Amino acid sequence: MDRSSQNTLAQQFAAMHNPKDLLMLCNAFDGGSAHALSTNPHAKAIASASYAVALVLGTQDEALTLEENLRGVKPIVAAGVKEGKPVTIDLQDGYGAQLPRAIEEVIKMGAVGCNIEDFSREKGGLYSVEEAAARIKLAKEAAAKCGVPDFVVNARTDALFQEKDGGMDVVIQRGKAYLAAGATTVFVWGGPGGRGTSSEEIKRLVMEFDGMLNMALHPGEGYLKKDEIQALGVARVSMGPGPYLAVMHAFSGLIDSIL
Template sequence: MSTQNDTARAFKALHKPGDPLVLTNVWDAITANAVASLPATKALATASYAIAAAAGLSDDELTLEVNLRAVSAIAKVAKAHNLPLTADFQDGFGDQLDEGVRSVIKLGAVGINLEDFSRELGGLYPVAEAQERIRRVLAVAGEEGVPDFVVNARTDALFAGQNVDEAVQRGKAYLQAGAANVFIWGGPSRKGWSRGEVEKATEALEGKLNVILVRMKPDGLSVKELAEMGVARVSVGPQLMLMTAGSVGDAAAKILAGEGV
């Protein structure tokens, strides 16, 4: 019988530079079931922005309690389909980091996204502190019997006004602290980042990079192109939720106008 750490180890092994793990992020049991039922799905991943929106909150207002409630429902789906689950854990919810990680592991998750932008500070954690938070996550995971727990360390350096070189340096520091992979987020104002930037970061991080597939941008890079660049992980964040909400609105408008379902 496989253990939770066996699942974590298998999940970590899915991160292959040049043959990336593709995650179509979910936010509740309904979307989790829809994605988990697809033969090509290799793991489930949550999106905190979408979870917050489903609870009537902004991403900044999402609490640990609300996040765990959603993860709990999604974890049941992951277990039923025998799929690894990784949870978007924002900045670790400040001083609730250890408590939160222990809870999410007990729910069945084998990985998290952990950001270096602190809502409490209103800015980036100093690199050394962000590294220490990664080490704390892995220490708790070890105590819970999941030493291969996967930390996808997200840096918001670009969002905070720094350049790609600075984002890469943060990424390297997080890998040194034990993160398995790095997610460099460009922020909403950038609308993604350029091919040259992705190539530069991928080379510097030896492929241990998560890039968001910008499905809502006509000239966005494809999964194939990102794979050719050598990235190890591709996700979509809350984009499916935003697309779904638009589709529901369009369908409802037709029904209200007198059309059939």
């Protein structure tokens, strides 16, 4: 794919982030799952999930290196490129000083977007608002140098469960800074404990971010369903490692039934 065509695909992907028409992203974890998604007519785009990619590679999310992540997502991007669908890659925190290279490598593969977190694994804590916003700008600049200036950045903030004080006010401050720095959407994550966000909190985030909010979709009782999220005016929903965990649960059941 030439860079002009790739940037056109990035523009199309950016346009899919519309609060009036919820973008649903199922997250692939290997080439097979990406093929299933890319050939599904209902799937507009494909996302990876670093947690799931790490487990497929036999490691843990917190230990996943840039090189391992790139190796793991290569068949995911290839599946999307083959079907002409946008692919966005979970780049965790951007791997410190390796962020420009991470962007360059996924663009070389054919990706048109990425997910970047504001929790630094090197520091063991959140980047400052200023540092995190600067890293989003850096990612956009790196993409522009590669010929894809409309590369889509989904900026994840972990402030909701990392900050002891501030709560939603801190999340909003960070989210606005990230959007101003060039992010297309802000992903507000409730943390590994699943703190989640209430409907009232989502309404506030939608208002503050003009709808450019990414939420995690959790199947099951007690969580908002697709239609409910759509009604709140959210631009984008993703499932993270959910599809991988569901597949592994089914696989375990199959093993039990055989053995």
